[in-house]
Amino acid sequence: xxxxxxxxxxxxxxxxxxxxxxxxPRFGAPEKHVEAELIAATDAIVPGQxxxxxxxxxxxxxxxxxxxxxxxxxxxTQIKWQLPAGFSxxxxxxxxxxxxxxxxxxxxxxxxxxxxxxxxxVPANLVVGTPVTLTAKASWLECKDVCIPGDAQVKLxxxxxxxxxxxxxxALFNASQARVPQGTLAAxxxxxxxxxxxxxxxxxxxxxxxxxxxxxxxxxxxxxxxxVLKSEGGQFAIYLTAAKPTGADFKSLxxxxxxxxxxxxxxxxxxxxxxTLAAGAAGTATAPGASAGASTSxxxxxxxxxxxxxxxxxxxxxxxxxxxLSLKLIGLAQHRTHSxxxxxxxxxxxxxxxxxxxxxxxxxIGLQQAGSALxxxxxxxxxxxxxxxxxxxxxxxxxxxGVFEFTMATGVANLKAADALAHKSDWRGSFGTGVLAxxxxxxxxxxxxxxxxxxxxTQPAFIALSVFAALGVGMAAPYVLLTLFPKLLEKLPRxxxxxxxxxxxxxxxxxxxxxxxLWVLAQQVDAGGVALALGVLVAxxxxxxxxxxxxRGARFFRWVAAVGGVLAALTFAPIAxxxxxxxxxxxxxxxxxxxxxxxxxxxxxxEGKAVFVDFTAAxxxxxxxxxxxxxxxxxxxxxxxxxxxxLMRADWTNRDERITQALAQFGRNGxxxxxxxxxxxEAAVLPELLTEGIVLAAxxxxxxxxxxx
Amino acid sequence: xxxxxxxxxxxxxxxAQPTPGQSAPKFRATDVAGKxxxxxxxxxxxVVLEWNNPGCPFVQKHYDSGNMQSLQKRFGAENVAWLSIxxxxxxxxxxxxxxxxxxxxxxxxxxxxxxxxxxKGEVGRAFGAKVTPHMYVIxxxxxxxxxxxxxxxxxxxxxxxxxxxxxxxxxxxxxxxxxPVSKASNQAYGCTIKYSGM
Numbered sequence: 001x002x003x004x005x006x007x008x009x010x011x012x013x014x015x016x017x018x019x020x021x022x023x024x025p026r027f028g029a030p031e032k033h034v035e036a037e038l039i040a041a042t043d044a045i046v047p048g049q050x051x052x053x054x055x056x057x058x059x060x061x062x063x064x065x066x067x068x069x070x071x072x073x074x075x076x077t078q079i080k081w082q083l084p085a086g087f088s089x090x091x092x093x094x095x096x097x098x099x100x101x102x103x104x105x106x107x108x109x110x111x112x113x114x115x116x117x118x119x120x121x122v123p124a125n126l127v128v129g130t131p132v133t134l135t136a137k138a139s140w141l142e143c144k145d146v147c148i149p150g151d152a153q154v155k156l157x158x159x160x161x162x163x164x165x166x167x168x169x170x171a172l173f174n175a176s177q178a179r180v181p182q183g184t185l186a187a188x189x190x191x192x193x194x195x196x197x198x199x200x201x202x203x204x205x206x207x208x209x210x211x212x213x214x215x216x217x218x219x220x221x222x223x224x225x226x227x228v229l230k231s232e233g234g235q236f237a238i239y240l241t242a243a244k245p246t247g248a249d250f251k252s253l254x255x256x257x258x259x260x261x262x263x264x265x266x267x268x269x270x271x272x273x274x275x276t277l278a279a280g281a282a283g284t285a286t287a288p289g290a291s292a293g294a295s296t297s298x299x300x301x302x303x304x305x306x307x308x309x310x311x312x313x314x315x316x317x318x319x320x321x322x323x324x325l326s327l328k329l330i331g332l333a334q335h336r337t338h339s340x341x342x343x344x345x346x347x348x349x350x351x352x353x354x355x356x357x358x359x360x361x362x363x364x365i366g367l368q369q370a371g372s373a374l375x376x377x378x379x380x381x382x383x384x385x386x387x388x389x390x391x392x393x394x395x396x397x398x399x400x401x402g403v404f405e406f407t408m409a410t411g412v413a414n415l416k417a418a419d420a421l422a423h424k425s426d427w428r429g430s431f432g433t434g435v436l437a438x439x440x441x442x443x444x445x446x447x448x449x450x451x452x453x454x455x456x457x458t459q460p461a462f463i464a465l466s467v468f469a470a471l472g473v474g475m476a477a478p479y480v481l482l483t484l485f486p487k488l489l490e491k492l493p494r495x496x497x498x499x500x501x502x503x504x505x506x507x508x509x510x511x512x513x514x515x516x517x518l519w520v521l522a523q524q525v526d527a528g529g530v531a532l533a534l535g536v537l538v539a540x541x542x543x544x545x546x547x548x549x550x551x552r553g554a555r556f557f558r559w560v561a562a563v564g565g566v567l568a569a570l571t572f573a574p575i576a577x578x579x580x581x582x583x584x585x586x587x588x589x590x591x592x593x594x595x596x597x598x599x600x601x602x603x604x605x606x607e608g609k610a611v612f613v614d615f616t617a618a619x620x621x622x623x624x625x626x627x628x629x630x631x632x633x634x635x636x637x638x639x640x641x642x643x644x645x646x647l648m649r650a651d652w653t654n655r656d657e658r659i660t661q662a663l664a665q666f667g668r669n670g671x672x673x674x675x676x677x678x679x680x681x682e683a684a685v686l687p688e689l690l691t692e693g694i695v696l697a698a699x700x701x702x703x704x705x706x707x708x709x
Numbered sequence: 710x711x712x713x714x715x716x717x718x719x720x721x722x723x724x725a726q727p728t729p730g731q732s733a734p735k736f737r738a739t740d741v742a743g744k745x746x747x748x749x750x751x752x753x754x755x756v757v758l759e760w761n762n763p764g765c766p767f768v769q770k771h772y773d774s775g776n777m778q779s780l781q782k783r784f785g786a787e788n789v790a791w792l793s794i795x796x797x798x799x800x801x802x803x804x805x806x807x808x809x810x811x812x813x814x815x816x817x818x819x820x821x822x823x824x825x826x827x828x829k830g831e832v833g834r835a836f837g838a839k840v841t842p843h844m845y846v847i848x849x850x851x852x853x854x855x856x857x858x859x860x861x862x863x864x865x866x867x868x869x870x871x872x873x874x875x876x877x878x879x880x881x882x883x884x885x886x887x888x889p890v891s892k893a894s895n896q897a898y899g900c901t902i903k904y905s906g907m
Contacts, residue, residue: 072839072901074900074901075863075865103903105839141766143900145802145803146802146900147767148766149766244726244728245729245730
């Protein structure tokens with residue numbers, strides 16, 4: 001039946017399309033997918049007593065309308081009342097919404113049937129016996145994968161009586177009323193970069209196993225970001241992600257907390273949370289991982305473990321892992337007659353994999369804890385890391401192509417050791433293969449395991465560790481299976497020249513990875529930076545080629561390789577140095593520059609001094625270029641001196657809340673930013689790409705202005 | 710080093726979003742006439758990006774009122790490049806083939822510099838565009854200076870256009886006067902962009 005009607009609709013649409021397409025891009029636009037009706041909780045109006053009304057919205061399957069804060073898109077439903085004299089309607093009491101994901105975006109709204117509640121004040125002098133008609137115009141946006149504005153004139157006529165009985169819709173009213181958040185829950189909140197932590201305790205007698213947070217203010221939290229619930233020191237913490245850019249006026253957080261699926265489900269409840277938002281990691285004193293309490297999240301532990309297991313299995317197919325494993329399997333196939341029991345190999349491999357993953361998790365947790373203090377992302381999303389990874393994959397690719405072998409001390413001693421270990425045919429070899437597989441797999445884990453990682457990182461240590469262990473178990477599983485059932489191993493093709501060809505072929509996924517990494521790099525640095533990275537690849541390629549020649553007995557090439565290595569290092573240095581300036585060495589190196597401080601700036605402006613402020617950071621390539629091209633130019637330096645401009649440098653290399661705030665004042669949340677204050681204290685913002693000319697022109701203007709004054 | 714990548718993946722799952730002050734993602738796309746258009750073509754010019762989907766009532770509001778067209782013409786005369794970008798996936802019922810989309814723009818007497826097809830949603834995702842119409846302003850240096858709504862009246866009601874305060878106009882006026890944009894970003898309103906692969 002449904003199929004038939006769908007067919008009929010498709011047919012009708014096809015026929016109607018050519019006619020409608022001229023003026024209406026969407027056929028069927030007039031069609032309504034939401035029905036609206038005005039209903040009352042009681043069967044009559046009682047003079048002087050508040051009347052409960054509800055706008056009942058019935059949504060067609062898969063269609064939705066929006067909550068008061070609609071999320072990434074949409075429009076809240078509106079009710080405009082046209083009431084008789086003496087009546088007045090309050091605001092809508094919104095039942096809590098549902099999270100409605102749309103691809104990468106998130107909406108907050110209603111599906112199925114919902115009742116938007118309103119309390120209407122009834123005049124006391126109303127005459128009993130004369131029916132009253134209440135009217136409202138409701139308008140909404142109804143969406144499925146397309147959106148259509150909908151509206152309806154809704155009407156309800158009720159008798160006026162001295163007493164009223166519950167109407168036939170009482171049950172619906174009660175259910176909807178229950179879904180309206182009850183009361184305000186005490187909570188505290190803090191924000192560190194884009195990470196918001198809301199600490200709260202459930203109301204007395206209630207539990208908190210699963211949570212959804214719906215913001216009551218727009219543009220504050222990222223609607224689609226995962227929300228994580230943790231148990232920390234007897235309290236619960238909800239971790240949210242702030243919308244970017246974070247507004248400087250984001251000083252308080254207001255939202256609805258829906259717990260355990262919300263009222264209407266067992267243990268469900270919903271409450272309003274309103275609290276000031278403290279800056280900094282104030283709330284993270286109880287470090288994640290330190291608490292051993294029970295913890296839950298919107299992604300259940302079981303799901304996370306399952307996902308991790310699956311992810312581990314998939315990892316075997318990754319270009320970073322596949323070659324290592326196949327080589328090992330081939331080795332095993334070769335030695336299958338004389339290398340002891342197969343199962344021992346499998347077990348050793350599994351232990352190697354799982355241990356490495358657990359170790360990696362421990363490292364990540366450590367980094368996270370260090371990172372939350374430093375403000376990470378800054379340190380970890382640096383271009384030189386990406387450049388170094390590109391070099392690594394390029395090198396692996398060349399190795400697979402046979403340009404050189406990992407047989408000498410090549411500077412990648414660890415990899416070599418693991419590699420050598422992997423080629424051993426006893427159980428230690430299998431363990432080593434496990435370790436190597438994990439190390440090599442790490443870059444591949446990132447894009448594929450984002451969710452499980454995101455989950456693990458916000459969890460107490462032991463949960464994070466088990467998720468990573470599951471990842472390892474998944475990755476080791478096929479190998480263990482093969483060793484447990486060696487018969488399967490016999491199905492593997494005989495060793496031969498194809499192995500060498502296959503190994504060489506695997507170089508290309510490596511190079512493809514390089515392309516991807518360079519693409520990432522291109523988002524972070526300018527064309528010059530990418531060219532520099534490519535230059536490093538040429539130098540590394542040259543070095544490895546020379547190394548390969550020397551490995552084949554051409555001793556002279558050892559020297560060539562050494563020269564190439566120096567060359568590669570020299571090319572890499574500009575990337576590394578500009579990015580990796582240690583916090584300790586980031587002092588304002590240029591003479592004549594003073595360190596930025598809010599007080600000092602205010603004082604100087606008060607004294608009528610002209611001030612130039614350079615908001616910069618070591619990891620900001622544009623800033624370095626500007627410094628070299630414009631700010632350090634002799635002409636500029638001498639003009640600064642001649643015009644008595646005080647030079648201030650605000651170094652944002654490490655997170656500095658006061659600099660962040662200063663940037664926000666100019667509507668920025670990134671560097672570079674160049675501000676020239678004239679002698680009246682007025683600020684002029686210079687472009688982000690400076691030239692000598694631009695700075696000098698700005699100084700000219702400054703001079704003219706001071707003449708006028 | 711490897712953990713660097715692991716860590717960066719933690720923010721995955723949410724659309725990447727360059728914020729005002731950062732340089733705008735570089736992109737290249739094909740326009741409705743089949744011509745390759747790249748952001749770099751407009752180096753040295755202010756560029757306005759308008760996310761478009763004729764099937765969206767919020768977009769219809771600004772075209773039926775003539776608002777979007779008049780902005781395109783006004784800024785076109787001031788040498789501002791205006792790129793209307795459609796990121797609707799081709800399996801969505803809102804999708805319009807290039808010729809049809811071109812006809813729609815023509816029929817509405819619109820005057821963007823180019824109408825770009827972003828069927829795979831790559832440009833949209835690079836900018837973190839969420840809705841139609843999501844608006845962006847890029848300065849001649851390629852820096853994003855505005856990202857957000859077209860104006861302050863979140864509705865599909867044509868009458869609201871007259872009384873609304875237009876953020877794109879405000880942003881362009883600010884930057885052209887050499888001032889920082891007073892409201893460099895805000896939450897855009899509109900219909901969800903129908904990205905591919907959903």
